[in-house]
Amino acid sequence: MEARTEARRRRASASVIAWAVARFIGIVVITYLGLLAVTFFIGRVVPVDPVLAIVGDRAPASVVAQARKEYGLDLPLYEQFVLYVKNALTGNFGRSVLSTNPVMTDIARVFPATIELATLGTIIGAVLGVPLGVLAAVKRGTIADQIVRVVGLVGYSVPIFWLGLIALLIFYARLGWTEGPGRIGIAYEFTFTPITGFYLLDAILQRDWGAFRDIFSHIILPASLLGYFSLAYISRMTRSFMLNELSQEYIVAARAKGLSETRIIWRHALRNAAVPLVTVIALSYAGLLEGSVLTETVFAWPGLGLYITNSLQNADMNAVLGGTIVIGSVFIGINLLSDVLYRLLDPRTRER
Template identity: 55%
Template sequence: MNRRFKSLAATLSSVLLTLFGLTVLTFLIGRVMPVDPVIAAVGDNAPEDVILRARTEMGLDQPIPVQFLHYVYQLAHGDFGMSVLTKNPVAQDIVRFFPATFELATAALLLAALVGIPLGVWAAVRQGSFTDQAIRVVCLAGHSVPVFMLSLISLLVFYSALDIAPGPGRQDIIYDGMIDTVTGILTIDTLIAGDFDAFRDALAHMAQPVIILAYFSMAYIARMTRAFMIDALKGEFVITARAKGLTLATVIWGHAFPTVAVQLVTVIALTYAGLLEGAVVTETVFSWPGIGQYLTVSLMNADMNPVIGTTLLIGLIYVGLNLIADILYRVLDPRVK
């Protein structure tokens, strides 16, 4: 009990330390960037006294440590400042944009894991065979062809030429504003509204970006699964399992696979974090109104508050997913206790 408490305390303190580092880093980004937030807010042509007044109002005439404390105080109250571009509080913007990314990332991760893990296991079992080579080529292509290229080709072929896929965006324009936002996740909101046409439309719009993102992540998951499984299949306990007279499927999925589950959790958590931080390129190509697009547009317009806000969010996601992975280790591998 005592040992468990200690390891919990160690995990929590490392999380807190990471969060502190994250606030310092984002604070510094705001100061180091060669962008004057005052000019960005009031414009280039504002008279001198307006600029001075704005500077005082924004607290930028204070010493740096005071500014930092003020920053932490604001963060603690969920205040990320205002976005110059959208004229909304950043927190509100994030609440609006994040669900779109969440929906895309989660669907892509599920697809990637459901295809990638079995493919990786299959390749490992048939190591060196034609199947293994074929899977390797498919994965290599998925990991090396740039996502924007796949996205553009996909749009060109399926939307423009064949016209079997919907164009960019999350939904057709006729459903715009028709669905009440409850969760922000369109597939769920349309179901809550009971509008199945809108639901189908949302799914159709997701198909291309989800498949392209999933292909990229699947390639990584399959490659790692293959490597882990090849190692596991060399274990003596696999011989034991076979000597017991178990079927090949039980030996693979019942004995070898559970031993690599822990390693896979890390891979999947990191893949998920990567997807959640906003597939910037994919979101841009598909005009997907997610966090990645929000970040890019803000960055290009020197709108620093959203940049810092989303950076913090992405950091939080990483820390959170690592924490979850840590907890899952303890559940999945009895040796970790």
């Protein structure tokens, strides 16, 4: 009897796991198809003819017709979409008009710069934002709380491109504390050899400390601006989560047992608040990856955002749509990963 009960329980558990996996895969497929559908129809409604962008507006009609046939643009719309999805799934976004390289080749070259910038910005935002959020929650209603909230409000309200220009004027042009626009100085541009595409890591691997200092001096200013933007979001959410935890009964019980306030805050309240904070930090990271276009433009940072901007200005729609799909795919992946981590860290969500 007990064996049958155990077998039923295992079958039920396996059924639940299978349903969760199928649901997860279904969400991924539907979300990605939605992303492809949006980018496909954007590419068809913009007032830019991709064929003319490739062959030129003075090309003979026969050349234009041949190009349309070659790229499948003479097919019915639904057939074009099927071909578009097939190409996107294989990483084929065509060739860039500007560089004449395959779009994925260009993206593989520029995307590490964006990842490096967004990663450092997220680290700065999390390292400073979490303690500030905890401080604001613990000192609720005091001047410290008001200062943290104002700092976050400024981070939300002030346009990041304006902050970038001011930062360049002060820390680069006036004080000379950092290097200016770009990713690496001209003194190292032709002597430094990238390995992974992540310049800070490459400089460490090569033990080229002069190049490391130069690269760090270039990245610290734009990364700090992105970090400030991330800090505003993380500190606000940390404060909200901590206020919720500090009002729970287990905090009252911990104080009644005589535990120190420091231990209650950092070992108990923050530990429970850290579960939703994982999602917040992951979403902040994804936001910096997709939202660093203005920062990269201001600082001439050769990342994916600047690549998409230049492509858009030159009607290079293959590059624009390819970059958009890559960023959207990364955003979807990080969202799904944060959801998985949330469920792993919080046992209560596994039963839902």
